[in-house]
Amino acid sequence: MSQATPRKVWSPALASWAARDLMRQPAFTLVLFVALAAVTALAALVLLLQQTLATASTRLLDRAPHVVVRRVGAGGWLPLDAEAARTRAASVVGVLRPRARMWGVVSGPEGAVTLVAVDGRDNIDLPSGWPLPHSGEALVGPGVSGDETPEHISLNGSVSRVLTVTGQLPRSAGSVVHDVVVAHAEDVRALLGLGPGQASDLALDVFHPDEAAALLPELAAAFDWPVQITTRQEQLGRHLAHISRATGMACLGIGPLLLAILSVVVAVGIWGRRSWETGVLRAVGWTGADMLRLHLYRGLLVGLPAMSIGTLIAHLLLFWPGMTWVPQLLFGWSGPPPGFYLSSTGSAGAWLLAMVLVGVPFMAAVFWTGWRAAGADPGDILEGGR
Amino acid sequence: MHLSGLACHQLGFARPGRKPVIDMLQARFAPGQATLISAPTGTGKSTLLHLLGGLLRPTSGEVWADGQAVSRWPAPHRDRWRRQVGMVFQHLNLVPDLSVMDNVLLPCIPTASSYTALIHRAGALLKQLDLPAAGREPLQTLSGGERQRVAIVRALITRPRFLLMDEPTSFQDDDGTANLLILLAEAAADDACVVVCSHDVRLRDETRIFGQKLCLHPSSLEPDP
Amino acid sequence: MTWHPVALAIWLLDITAWLIYMGAAWRLLRILPNWRPLSLDARQLWCERALELTRYQGRWVLLLLAAAYVLLVIGISNLWPSLVPGAMCGTGVLQAMGAPGARTLLYWALTLGMLYVWLVVVQIDGRRPEGWLSLLQARLLLMASPFMVLGSWSLAQALPALTTEVPVSCCAVVYDQAGGQGWVTAWTTDFLSSRAWFWSCMAASGAMTAWGGLQGWSGRIGKGVIAISAGLLLLWLVAALNGLRFGIAPYVYEVLGHPCPWCFFLTAHHAVGFVFYGLVAVVMCEALAGLVAVSVGRHYAVLARDARRRSQCAGRRVMWSSLLFWASTAAPVVFWRVRFGGWID
Numbered sequence: 001m002s003q004a005t006p007r008k009v010w011s012p013a014l015a016s017w018a019a020r021d022l023m024r025q026p027a028f029t030l031v032l033f034v035a036l037a038a039v040t041a042l043a044a045l046v047l048l049l050q051q052t053l054a055t056a057s058t059r060l061l062d063r064a065p066h067v068v069v070r071r072v073g074a075g076g077w078l079p080l081d082a083e084a085a086r087t088r089a090a091s092v093v094g095v096l097r098p099r100a101r102m103w104g105v106v107s108g109p110e111g112a113v114t115l116v117a118v119d120g121r122d123n124i125d126l127p128s129g130w131p132l133p134h135s136g137e138a139l140v141g142p143g144v145s146g147d148e149t150p151e152h153i154s155l156n157g158s159v160s161r162v163l164t165v166t167g168q169l170p171r172s173a174g175s176v177v178h179d180v181v182v183a184h185a186e187d188v189r190a191l192l193g194l195g196p197g198q199a200s201d202l203a204l205d206v207f208h209p210d211e212a213a214a215l216l217p218e219l220a221a222a223f224d225w226p227v228q229i230t231t232r233q234e235q236l237g238r239h240l241a242h243i244s245r246a247t248g249m250a251c252l253g254i255g256p257l258l259l260a261i262l263s264v265v266v267a268v269g270i271w272g273r274r275s276w277e278t279g280v281l282r283a284v285g286w287t288g289a290d291m292l293r294l295h296l297y298r299g300l301l302v303g304l305p306a307m308s309i310g311t312l313i314a315h316l317l318l319f320w321p322g323m324t325w326v327p328q329l330l331f332g333w334s335g336p337p338p339g340f341y342l343s344s345t346g347s348a349g350a351w352l353l354a355m356v357l358v359g360v361p362f363m364a365a366v367f368w369t370g371w372r373a374a375g376a377d378p379g380d381i382l383e384g385g386r
Numbered sequence: 387m388h389l390s391g392l393a394c395h396q397l398g399f400a401r402p403g404r405k406p407v408i409d410m411l412q413a414r415f416a417p418g419q420a421t422l423i424s425a426p427t428g429t430g431k432s433t434l435l436h437l438l439g440g441l442l443r444p445t446s447g448e449v450w451a452d453g454q455a456v457s458r459w460p461a462p463h464r465d466r467w468r469r470q471v472g473m474v475f476q477h478l479n480l481v482p483d484l485s486v487m488d489n490v491l492l493p494c495i496p497t498a499s500s501y502t503a504l505i506h507r508a509g510a511l512l513k514q515l516d517l518p519a520a521g522r523e524p525l526q527t528l529s530g531g532e533r534q535r536v537a538i539v540r541a542l543i544t545r546p547r548f549l550l551m552d553e554p555t556s557f558q559d560d561d562g563t564a565n566l567l568i569l570l571a572e573a574a575a576d577d578a579c580v581v582v583c584s585h586d587v588r589l590r591d592e593t594r595i596f597g598q599k600l601c602l603h604p605s606s607l608e609p610d611p
Numbered sequence: 612m613t614w615h616p617v618a619l620a621i622w623l624l625d626i627t628a629w630l631i632y633m634g635a636a637w638r639l640l641r642i643l644p645n646w647r648p649l650s651l652d653a654r655q656l657w658c659e660r661a662l663e664l665t666r667y668q669g670r671w672v673l674l675l676l677a678a679a680y681v682l683l684v685i686g687i688s689n690l691w692p693s694l695v696p697g698a699m700c701g702t703g704v705l706q707a708m709g710a711p712g713a714r715t716l717l718y719w720a721l722t723l724g725m726l727y728v729w730l731v732v733v734q735i736d737g738r739r740p741e742g743w744l745s746l747l748q749a750r751l752l753l754m755a756s757p758f759m760v761l762g763s764w765s766l767a768q769a770l771p772a773l774t775t776e777v778p779v780s781c782c783a784v785v786y787d788q789a790g791g792q793g794w795v796t797a798w799t800t801d802f803l804s805s806r807a808w809f810w811s812c813m814a815a816s817g818a819m820t821a822w823g824g825l826q827g828w829s830g831r832i833g834k835g836v837i838a839i840s841a842g843l844l845l846l847w848l849v850a851a852l853n854g855l856r857f858g859i860a861p862y863v864y865e866v867l868g869h870p871c872p873w874c875f876f877l878t879a880h881h882a883v884g885f886v887f888y889g890l891v892a893v894v895m896c897e898a899l900a901g902l903v904a905v906s907v908g909r910h911y912a913v914l915a916r917d918a919r920r921r922s923q924c925a926g927r928r929v930m931w932s933s934l935l936f937w938a939s940t941a942a943p944v945v946f947w948r949v950r951f952g953g954w955i956d
Contacts, residue, residue, distance in 0.1 A: 013495050024483060047616065058693075213697050213778060234696050234778075241694045241775040248614030280479045283441055284493040284540065287465030349690075353616060360678075364627075379441035382479060396651050443660065445653045454740070458656070460663050463740035 011293060018297035033306045035261050036362060040310025041317070043254050044354035048318055050247035051350040057239045060176060061232055065203035066212045067095075069219065070228045080225070082199035088222045089204050094215050096206060100199030102185060104192040106157035113144055114180045115155065117188035131166065135184045138163035142171045143178035153181065158193030209233065251357060258358060262365040279381030295370025296363075303362055310358070311351050390452050391417040391579045392438055392548060398446035399433055406604070407433045410447070413607045417547075419597035420570050420580035422589055424610060429602050431583035432476055435550045438581060440468045451548065469497065472546030476553045478537045480525055486512070487521040490540045504543065511539040515565050531557040538566060542573070549573050551582045555589060563588050567595050615694075617686045618770050624679035625763055628672045635668035636756060639749045646746060662745055666733050669752050673726040676759075680719050683766075687712070688876030688884065696778035701873030703781030704773065711768035718762035724899065725755040731900040731921065735907055738917040744907065805857040806954065809944065812854020815847040816937035819894065823933060826901060826926030830919040832908035840905070844898045847933070851891055855940065859887075861955045862943040883939070890936040894929055901925035 022029045069089065071080040082100035089098035102117035118132050133139055138153055154162045169177040183191075192200070206212050212231040219229055278291060286294075317325075392415040400406035407430040415421050415438075425431050436442040437449055440456060449457035456467050472493075480489050490508045491501070498504060505521075512518060515535040525533060534557045541549060549570075555563045563586070574580050574595075582589065582596075590599065590610070599610040638661040647655050687705060692698040695707045705712040729751040736744035822843055826836070856870040863880050864871075875884030901922050908918030947955060 011496060013498055017495055050616070210699065213780075231696075237694050237696050237775050244616070244694065245614040248616050248619055251616050251619060277481060280481060281492065282465075283439075283473060283475070283479065285465075285469040285471070285544065286493075286496055287469075288461050289465070290496040353620070356620060357616070377442050379436040382441070382475075398653075400653075443656065445656060447651050456740075458659060459740035460666075460737065460742065462737065 011290075014290065014293050015297045015301075018294055019301055021294070022298055022301055029302060032261070032265065033302055035264075036303060036306035036358065037310040037313065039254060039257050039261060040307040040354055040358045041313040042257070042310075043251065043357050044311040044314035044351060045317060046247055046250045046254070047350040047354050047357075048314055048347065050243055051347060052318065053243050054240050057243070058236060061236045061239070064232050064235070066205045066209055066232050067203070067215070067219070068230050069202040069204070069223070070230075071201075071223075072226050072228045078225075079194050079198040079200060080202065082197055082202075085199065085202045085223070088224075089202055089219065092215060092218045092222050094206055094211055095204050095219070098202055098204040100201075101203050102188050102192065102194060102200050104157070104188075104200055106155050106191050108144055108155055108179075108181065109150075109153060110144070112179070113141075113155070115157070115188055115191060116180055116182050117185040118182055133163075133166055133182060133184050135186045136164055137166045137184065138187075139167045139169055139182040140165050141169045141177040141180040144181060155181065155191055157191035159190050161187055161191055163187060254357070258361055262361055265362070265365045266369055275381055279376075279378045282378035283382060292367070292370045295366050299363055299366030303359060303366075307355050307359055311354055314354070315347075389414060389416075389450070391415050392581070393450040394438070394447065395450060396447035397437060397444050397449060399430075399437060399442065400445050406445075408437070408444075409605050411605060411607065413600070415579050415581050415598075417579040418574055418577045420574045420582060420595050421598040421600060422592075422596040422610070423581065423583045423600050423602050423607065424585045424590060425583075425602035426585075430604065431602055432552050434602060435473070435552050435581065435583055439471045439473050439548070439550045440464055441473070469493075469544065470547040472541035472544060472549045474534075474537050474541045474551040474554045476556070478533055480533055480537055480540075482525055484525060485521070486517070486523050486525055486528070486536050489525060489536055490543055492540060493544050508539060508543055511542055511569075512536075514569065515539060516562070529557075531559070531562060534558060535562065538569070542569060545576065545578075546573075547578055549578050549580045551580075551584075553584050553586070554582060555584060555586045560588070567592060571595050615686070615691070617682055617690055621679045621682050621686070621766070621770075624675045624682070625766065628675035628679070629759070629763065631668050631675070632672045632756070632759065635665040635672070636753060638662075638665050639753050643746070643749055643753075646749075648742075648745070659742070659745075662742075662749060665752060666737075666748070669726065669729060669733070672755075673723065673730060676719065676723055676726070680716075680723060683715070683719070684876070684885075687716075688873055689878060689882070691773060692781075694775055695773065696775065697781055698779050699781045699874075700871060700877055702871055703779045705873075706779040706781065707774065707777065708769040708772050711765040711772065715762055715765040715769050718758050718765055722755050722758040722762050724896070725751070725758060727896050728899060728903050729755065731903045732907065735904060735914055735917050735921050738920075739914065741913075743911055743914055805861060807858075808850070808854045808856075809858025811850045812858055813937060813941060815850035815854075816933050816940070819843060819847045819898075819933040820930050820937060823898075823926045823928070823930030827923050827928075827930050828926070830923035830926065832905050832915060832919055832922065834909070836905050837902055837909075840898060840902050844895070844902075848891075848895065851894075851936065855887055859940050859943065862947045865947075865955075867955055883943075886939055887936070890932050890939065893932040894936065897925045897928040897932065901929065 069080075069085065071078045071085075080100075086098045086100055089095050104115055105112050106115050107113075140149070140153060144153070149168045150165055152162050153165050154160065163181075163183055169180060169182070188194075189196075189198075194200070206215060209232065212233065216229055216231070220227060281294075282288075282291065394411045394413045397411040397413075398406055398409045400409075411434070423431060423434070433442065437444055437457070440449070444457055447457075448455045451467065451470075454467075456464055459467065481492070484492075487505070487508060490512070491498075491504055494501075494504050509518075509521065512521065512535075515538060517532060517535055517539075525536070528536065534554065538551075538554060541551070554566060558566065567589075570580055570582070571594075574597075583602075584590075589596070600607040601610045642658045642662055642665075645654055645658055684701075688701040691704045692700055695704055698704050698707060708715075729748060732744050732748055732751060736742060736748060822840070826840070852872075855875070856872055860870055860872075860875070861867050863883060864874060872888075873884070874880060875887060876882055877884075904918045904922035904925060908915045908922065911918070
């Protein structure tokens with residue numbers, strides 16, 4: 001006698017029974033729902049944060065020069081001869097717009113600030129209409145000035161200078177210009193201790209970003225002194241690796257919480273009244289496949305909404321307008337958050353991964369209890385449950 | 387063995403670390419007749435019924451149903467075969483927080499295509515067992531005897547090929563027992579294989595319904611003297 | 612790189628699969644020497660029950676490893692290139708991983724193939740309750756173990772080798788291979804031109820579709836069927852894989868002479884690689900399933916009818932998958948031709 005019968009995956013009657021079954025244990029169902037939503041929110045938060053930081057880093061570094069050349073010596077970084085460096089770099093085929101940059105770190109009123117020199121409009125992007133600082137003047141970032149723009153700012157480097165603050169850099173660019181002071185080249189040169197004609201490094205572009213790595217040997221050979229050459233892709237790679245490493249470790253931290261939930265699910269499924277009822281259902285003719293489907297429907301009826309709400313909560317926690325806890329927690333910034341962006345593929349990937357990291361173990365636990373219910377002899381279950 | 391009905395071939399069952407409850411049992415239960423099995427308490431009547439109904443798997447030997455060694459089948463096949471079994475348990479095994487009708491229709495939920503016909507049949511059976519208005523009542527409001535009749539209706543709702551009953555009259559009065567015997571006769575007339583385990587004197591004294599009366603010993607089923 | 616969330620997920624799936632597999636293997640090693648199907652004693656009944664349990668365990672192992680494999684491909688193709696300096700696609704990531712990376716993909720593919728063959732046997736055997744193929748199932752499941760070991764060992768070497776410090780030269784690898792430094796690639800690029808590979812891919816897909824349709828309708832079981840199916844599968848595989856790299860790639864990348872299989876998976880090219888290679892995987896698996904079904908039907912007359920049904924099902928799936936493959940690979944070429952009125956070469 002062949003017992004082959006058509007396989008049904010979807011059974012409306014079983015699905016309704018699963019929903020009724022959940023309502024018979026409202027307290028457990030609610031606790032499970034809340035716990036799953038919370039863990040999913042945590043996982044999604046971490047992953048969305050990773051995605052948004054990665055996207056933000058990528059977008060920001062997209063505006064960075066393709067290649068940066070620094071002169072190095074035995075003791076570390078050395079200033080380079082601006083004109084000579086520019087000429088040598090320009091001699092390499094494929095190099096575009098070599099430009100010497102003056103920038104460095106000096107002490108400001110509330111800690112270290114990044115000092116950037118401007119010397120002509122073509123070297124730095126500022127909102128049009130903003131006056132470039134003259135000698136003795138400076139533009140300051142929101143983290144340097146605080147809520148009220150000061151009239152003067154005192155900077156200490158190789159020398160000490162007091163500069164007149166003529167404007168504040170936009171808050172919306174806070175993630176980049178938070179601690180930046182833009183000043184005239186003369187003042188920057190003095191504060192950084194650079195000699196006449198010297199620069200901090202050389203920035204240059206290439207025709208196609210992917211060519212940057214290929215030009216490194218020629219670039220290195222073009223200079224008479226030892227140089228450290230960093231490409232944009234390399235820098236981005238380091239950022240992204242750091243972010244993903246931190247994310248991975250954070251995800252591991254969610255593990256114990258998840259394990260606790262799964263243990264409860266399995267325990268409730270295996271022991272107690274639930275187990276005995278499983279025996280009754282098997283004994284009156286429910287097959288193992290029916291039991292598995294029942295457990296699956298129950299898991300999905302609780303799990304899918306819980307995980308969806310969890311990921312939604314994570315999304316709102318990060319991107320609801322006015323949310324400032326992320327920059328405060330991560331960067332110690334007060335005030336409006338920097339511009340966090342999320343690409344559609346990035347967010348979809350983060351959501352999916354959050355569902356996988358939480359959903360797969362949860363459904364595995366649900367299946368485990370269902371599979372035990374399906375696999376055990378009904379007589380054993382009935383006798384064990386009494 | 388290509389015999390219809392149920393059969394045991396060298397059937398044995400033992401819990402791990404304990405002596406066998408049943409050992410090397412040979413028996414046959416033909417369709418179209420009711421068999422009564424009686425025995426002292428603790429001899430293994432319930433275990434035998436569970437083995438015959440596929441609720442337990444034997445530790446040795448086989449259970450055959452309509453010429454197939456169903457006890458050795460993989461779970462998916464054995465589960466599907468078990469849909470042909472209607473079982474009344476000694477401890478009833480009704481779900482307490484469901485209504486009477488929910489309990490009765492429990493075997494049908496995964497496979498039902500039309501609930502109307504099933505509800506109609508359930509109502510007819512409940513009426514036959516003197517529970518006409520009990521459909522929507524919570525089970526907890528019923529007495530022990532009424533619950534036992536609900537368990538009997540649950541076993542009969544799917545028109546089982548194999549009807550197995552463990553002490554079905556333990557909470558029944560004479561009228562209830564008489565109604566049950568009518569149902570057993572109808573089931574047997576329907577070519578079902580009916581096996582009843584009981585030490586109820588009223589059943590042992592019944593001469594018309596049971597074609598076979600046996601007494602269970604650990605290794606054999608002997609005709610009841 | 613080992614801390615990347617996707618890498619952790621892959622590890623989690625692999626370890627879980629191993630835990631389940633070891634439970635199954637332990638049971639199988641106790642079942643095989645004690646299997647006596649005619650016996651009614653307790654030992655034989657225990658063996659039957661344990662074997663039944665291993666069927667569920669094997670399914671779980673297959674599912675978990677398949678999920679891990681998909682995640683690995685996603686990681687290699689789209690997530691990790693941005694972290695490896697110089698990598699622009701999966702080729703660069705595999706270069707960073709070294710030989711263990713490619714070996715992981717190969718061994719896991721073999722494991723999944725082995726487990727799928729096992730699953731087909733279980734499915735055919737499961738249609739009847741007598742368990743005619745019990746021993747065959749047990750042996751097949753155990754045979755997956757060497758590939759699983761090799762796969763996990765390679766993974767353990769490949770993932771830690773991914774580093775953000777050492778740059779790779781992604782395209783150079785592809786051009787070296789295309790230039791004939793790999794023996795397989797030298798044979799393929801010198802053997803046929805890119806247009807010829809395209810047409811051979813189309814022809815082979817057409818033949819596969821027709822054969823799948825024929826098997827789906829007739830479900831014939833015979834030695835000739837096995838030989839034809841196996842030969843056609845091999846031919847189709849060579850034509851499809853090389854057709855993708857040399858014939859279709861120019862039209863997808865819109866660049867002549869970039870035979871990189873991993874660039875198909877990039878979102879910049881709409882991740883068509885998942886479609887193309889996914890369909891290749893489906894055709895391979897179902898063709899394999901058909902071969903197994905035909906073979907079972909030949910050797911076990913009592914299962915001939917069930918084997919024939921499975922063979923027909925496999926034939927229909929091969930037919931639809933190869934038809935989809937044919938259509939999806941022809942689409943970019945046709946689109947190019949319509950846009951520019953010529954061929955790219």
